Amino acid sequence: MSRCEQCIARQLNSMKTLTKEELRDVAACKRTLYFKKGEVIFGENELLSGVYCVREGICKMIKLSANGKDHTVKLMGKGKLIGQRSVISEERTHLSAVALNDVELCYVPKDQILGNIKSNQEFSFNVLQNLAQDLREAEGDLINMAQKSVRQRLAEALTYVSKTFGETEDGYLNVKLSREDYASIVGTATESAIRILSQFKKEGLISTSGKRIKIEKLKELERVE
Amino acid sequence: MSRCEQCIARQLNSMKTLTKEELRDVAACKRTLYFKKGEVIFGENELLSGVYCVREGICKMIKLSANGKDHTVKLMGKGKLIGQRSVISEERTHLSAVALNDVELCYVPKDQILGNIKSNQEFSFNVLQNLAQDLREAEGDLINMAQKSVRQRLAEALTYVSKTFGETEDGYLNVKLSREDYASIVGTATESAIRILSQFKKEGLISTSGKRIKIEKLKELERVE
DNA sequence: AGAAAAACATGACAATTATCATAGTTTAAA
DNA sequence: TTTAAACTATGATAATTGTCATGTTTTTCT
Numbered sequence: 001m002s003r004c005e006q007c008i009a010r011q012l013n014s015m016k017t018l019t020k021e022e023l024r025d026v027a028a029c030k031r032t033l034y035f036k037k038g039e040v041i042f043g044e045n046e047l048l049s050g051v052y053c054v055r056e057g058i059c060k061m062i063k064l065s066a067n068g069k070d071h072t073v074k075l076m077g078k079g080k081l082i083g084q085r086s087v088i089s090e091e092r093t094h095l096s097a098v099a100l101n102d103v104e105l106c107y108v109p110k111d112q113i114l115g116n117i118k119s120n121q122e123f124s125f126n127v128l129q130n131l132a133q134d135l136r137e138a139e140g141d142l143i144n145m146a147q148k149s150v151r152q153r154l155a156e157a158l159t160y161v162s163k164t165f166g167e168t169e170d171g172y173l174n175v176k177l178s179r180e181d182y183a184s185i186v187g188t189a190t191e192s193a194i195r196i197l198s199q200f201k202k203e204g205l206i207s208t209s210g211k212r213i214k215i216e217k218l219k220e221l222e223r224v225e
Numbered sequence: 226m227s228r229c230e231q232c233i234a235r236q237l238n239s240m241k242t243l244t245k246e247e248l249r250d251v252a253a254c255k256r257t258l259y260f261k262k263g264e265v266i267f268g269e270n271e272l273l274s275g276v277y278c279v280r281e282g283i284c285k286m287i288k289l290s291a292n293g294k295d296h297t298v299k300l301m302g303k304g305k306l307i308g309q310r311s312v313i314s315e316e317r318t319h320l321s322a323v324a325l326n327d328v329e330l331c332y333v334p335k336d337q338i339l340g341n342i343k344s345n346q347e348f349s350f351n352v353l354q355n356l357a358q359d360l361r362e363a364e365g366d367l368i369n370m371a372q373k374s375v376r377q378r379l380a381e382a383l384t385y386v387s388k389t390f391g392e393t394e395d396g397y398l399n400v401k402l403s404r405e406d407y408a409s410i411v412g413t414a415t416e417s418a419i420r421i422l423s424q425f426k427k428e429g430l431i432s433t434s435g436k437r438i439k440i441e442k443l444k445e446l447e448r449v450e
Numbered sequence: 451a452g453a454a455a456a457a458c459a460t461g462a463c464a465a466t467t468a469t470c471a472t473a474g475t476t477t478a479a480a
Numbered sequence: 481t482t483t484a485a486a487c488t489a490t491g492a493t494a495a496t497t498g499t500c501a502t503g504t505t506t507t508t509c510t
Binding site for chain 3: 374375376413414416417420435436
């Protein structure tokens with residue numbers, strides 16, 4: 001009952017370079033897993049025996065800190081591969097993966113992935129390009145953290161969520177994140193995130209309905225100082 | 226007159242997985258370049274036609290910011306490959322590379338590198354593992370920036386420089402960095418870096434002689450709060 | 451629908467970090 | 481060796497961000 005050929009993920013990541021036969025082998029050993037909002041897919045310092053491909057929903061990659069306030073390093077939406085880095089470098093995980101909402105994941109054993117890396121040149125190069133891209137993004141985030149204010153970072157987080165995960169017909173962000181989530185992404189205290197979002201509201205840059213957020217002035221938000 | 230076989234860099238990066246023949250081809254098209262302290266190897270948003278391998282000296286990868294204060298993303302010592310990411314992802318550079326002291330670089334055209342990636346599975350996988358490693362480090366830096374104080378980050382920068390580039394027989398750091406350099410690495414104002422280094426001195430964690438720095442109490446420095 | 455829990459909001463204050471100013475030191479170049 | 485330039489040092493003050501406390505609103509669960 002393998003349907004890897006039609007899987008959305010195949011359109012979105014390195015899997016698209018696999019041949020029909022390779023894909024059939026992946027399908028043969030994959031498993032579909034479901035996690036509810038808040039459930040932990042894996043923790044820090046774990047050995048992974050495979051990678052997870054996000055088929056539905058969003059996961060957050062987080063790092064716990066001493067004071068209990070964790071930092072969200074990145075959000076993984078549809079088609080993203082989780083655990084790829086750890087499997088490739090054969091190290092333990094250094095981040096946890098947590099379901100941000102209800103998610104459906106496709107689990108592929110690492111031997112299958114590594115096997116394809118060794119045997120399929122195109123797949124291997126595609127994974128390489130993906131990692132290079134991830135690296136660029138990580139360095140970009142690092143620079144943002146170093147050079148921009150909390151206010152700027154929060155504005156960017158909003159536009160990022162809008163662009164990456166889209167908006168409903170009435171203009172609200174598709175993804176519901178709590179203020180605490182935003183604080184964790186931006187790297188600030190929850191109260192600071194709340195305060196700044198309140199400012200954005202007063203300035204008319206965004207509006208809210210409950211915890212739903214709507215970006216009113218994208219251009220201005222992108223130019224926040 | 227190719228001496229790639231003996232090159233120090235061959236011990237330290239993916240080049241070590243190349244066959245004798247491949248290495249000979251690399252040697253045939255490589256060029257050795259020299260840059261004096263402060264000279265720019267390449268700037269931001271440039272297209273690279275090859276990668277640079279550090280044979281002697283240290284380069285810093287920096288990102289310019291609006292206010293003129295740039296951020297040092299990483300230091301590249303002996304054996305590190307500069308520009309690898311941009312060449313692999315076929316994007317423009319997003320960082321500049323600047324000589325931190327006098328450096329000797331080995332330039333290898335990108336076709337040579339990409340060719341080896343396509344043809345030598347072991348080389349390709351090694352590059353993959355290197356990128357995965359770089360990614361882990363970048364994410365680690367991001368988390369440090371988000372979760373730690375300037376004081377903690379500066380303490381880490383000192384131990385990092387000590388571990389990575391070593392010390393002279395009399396215990397001073399091999400690499401001479403200005404306070405401004407440290408500030409740029411840590412992501413803070415130069416005055417703040419100066420102030421905190423002064424504190425470290427008062428606390429006996431380090432001592433200085435001119436701009437040379439000696440770590441006196443490594444353990445305590447690693448545990449700075 | 452109603453109660454409990456979670457999330458949001460905001461004030462007051464503290465801590466950290468940045469900025470500006472000014473002076474002393476070290477380094478490097480003439 | 482002298483002299484300018486660069487770097488280091490430190491105080492005073494401002495700006496940003498974090499913490500604690502408290503009350504309100506929204507969501508969730510029964």
